[in-house]
Amino acid sequence: MDETAREPVLVDLALQGGGSHGAFTWGVLDRLIEEPWLRIEAISGTSAGAMNAALVADGWTQGGADGARAALAAFWRGVSRAAAFSPLQRSPLDRLMGRWTLDTSPAYVAMDLMARVLSPYDLNPLGLNPLRAILAESIDFERLARASIRLFVTATNVRTGRGRIFRNAEITADVLLASACLPTMFQAIEIDGEPFWDGGYAGNPTLTPLVRESDAHDTILVQINPRERPKPPRTANEILNRLNEISFNSPLMKELRMIALLRQVADPGHGEGARWAGMRTHRIMTDALTEFGASSKLNAEWEFVSLLKEEGRRSADAFLKAHAGDLGRRSTADLDALLAEC
Numbered sequence: 383m384d385e386t387a388r389e390p391v392l393v394d395l396a397l398q399g400g401g402s403h404g405a406f407t408w409g410v411l412d413r414l415i416e417e418p419w420l421r422i423e424a425i426s427g428t429s430a431g432a433m434n435a436a437l438v439a440d441g442w443t444q445g446g447a448d449g450a451r452a453a454l455a456a457f458w459r460g461v462s463r464a465a466a467f468s469p470l471q472r473s474p475l476d477r478l479m480g481r482w483t484l485d486t487s488p489a490y491v492a493m494d495l496m497a498r499v500l501s502p503y504d505l506n507p508l509g510l511n512p513l514r515a516i517l518a519e520s521i522d523f524e525r526l527a528r529a530s531i532r533l534f535v536t537a538t539n540v541r542t543g544r545g546r547i548f549r550n551a552e553i554t555a556d557v558l559l560a561s562a563c564l565p566t567m568f569q570a571i572e573i574d575g576e577p578f579w580d581g582g583y584a585g586n587p588t589l590t591p592l593v594r595e596s597d598a599h600d601t602i603l604v605q606i607n608p609r610e611r612p613k614p615p616r617t618a619n620e621i622l623n624r625l626n627e628i629s630f631n632s633p634l635m636k637e638l639r640m641i642a643l644l645r646q647v648a649d650p651g652h653g654e655g656a657r658w659a660g661m662r663t664h665r666i667m668t669d670a671l672t673e674f675g676a677s678s679k680l681n682a683e684w685e686f687v688s689l690l691k692e693e694g695r696r697s698a699d700a701f702l703k704a705h706a707g708d709l710g711r712r713s714t715a716d717l718d719a720l721l722a723e724c
Contacts (some may be wrong), residue, residue: 388419391710392598395422396587398634399429399562399580400606401679402461402473403671405687407434407604408454409694414602416701419710423598424532426588428581429562432535433517436558439531440521458687464512465682472681473618482686484677485619488672494619497566513562517555527551534591536581537561540570543585545633547591582630589637599660600709602710605667607631612672623650623676638663642717649691663715664705667695672679 395414397407411434414420422442427435433452441453442513469489476486496505526533527550535548537560560571561576571575581587593703607627615621644658670693675702678686705714 389706390419390421392421392423393590393595393709394596394598394601395425395427395435395533396589396592396601396603397425397427397431397434398586398604398606399427399431399582399630400671401681402687403606403674403679403690404430404434405458405690406668406671406694406697407431408458408605409691409696410698411438411454411694412451412691413695413698413702417706418447420530424534424592424596426534426536426585426592427561428536428585428587431587431606432533433558434559434624435533435535436553439453439529439533439650440523442527442531443525443529444522453520457516458691459684460520461513461682462684462687464516468512468682470680472683482678482681482683482689483578483675484681485675487677490677490680497629502565502567502569504571511559511568514555516557517558521555523554526553532596533596534588535561536561536582536585536588537571537573537578538583538690540565540577540579543584545581545588546576546578547585547588551634573694583633583638585633586630587634589641589689590633592659593641593657597668600664602664602666603634603715605665608672609635614703619676626676638717645717662709662711662713663717664701664713665715666697666711668693 388515407430415438422438427433437453438450441450442722443449445452452553465720468494468664470484471487471489472482472484472486473486474528476483477580490686533553535553535557536545537548537557538545550642556571556666559568560573561581563579565579570579572578586607587602593599607630611624611630615624641658641663645661708714
């Protein structure tokens with residue numbers, strides 16, 4: 383098939399969060415945006431996925447595909463520059479062993495231990511977050527409010543435990559920081575008088591608005607958090623990491639099962655039922671991310687970020703080679719298999 387002459391296909395994107403592992407999603411987006419026949423209608427994102435989503439929408443509004451790719455590159459370069467001044471650096475042993483984790487970094491070990499007995503209100507009373515300035519510099523939030531790409535950003539209300547979905551006109555730097563607010567590292571972000579934590583606890587990412595409010599019928603999920611690991615965790619850090627992965631994947635798996643069920647029982651001929659019945663799902667992920675420990679999500683060295691970006695581009699390219707012809711026609715992710723797990 384000559385993809386350059388292909389009729390446009392409207393797609394939605396669903397982007398998971400995962401700290402610096404979000405650079406994998408950067409690579410996926412960088413590759414997908416190169417395809418002129420793929421038209422992004424809406425993006426749902428959480429944490430780093432929300433930031434990538436906002437960058438794409440704002441960059442696209444400013445300069446089309448090239449603008450979106452440039453916005454992503456500038457943001458991740460800024461994150462890497464800021465990380466160079468962080469005390470959280472790989473130790474000589476990690477570097478010698480070729481590991482990207484911070485497991486033997488004195489600053490990381492100290493921070494990890496203190497976080498178990500002291501809250502971010504004790505350790506960071508001013509609520510400082512270097513990402514705030516980078517986001518303010520990278521995104522024009524007034525322009526984002528009128529972007530053609532619709533955004534859905536999820537954060538978790540600390541008081542109620544429920545997720546809140548923020549749309550274009552509501553999105554600010556605080557909303558993006560709230561969506562990425564890990565409770566043991568940062569103070570809750572207050573929005574409209576309510577405190578918010580990481581959106582991954584409620585939806586990572588939330589898919590329902592893509593079905594209900596978008597004209598696209600194809601949703602591409604970019605998944606960062608491994609759903610399965612071949613070996614059981616043994617160390618304290620490995621156990622906590624696996625607990626977080628399961629917690630952050632759980633809302634997504636429940637929503638995917640719900641979608642699979644609704645597709646089976648919804649009336650395809652009327653209103654919202656037709657939307658659920660007609661939804662086509664796809665997934666881009668990589669086993670390479672299972673090789674990195676939890677602490678590597680705090681490693682934003684340019685060499686590591688670039689490695690993740692290239693893995694994202696490779697994974698997206700492999701997906702397009704295998705399934706470009708399926709987009710707009712059929713699902714490539716078997717959601718019905720999830721129903722057997724209930």
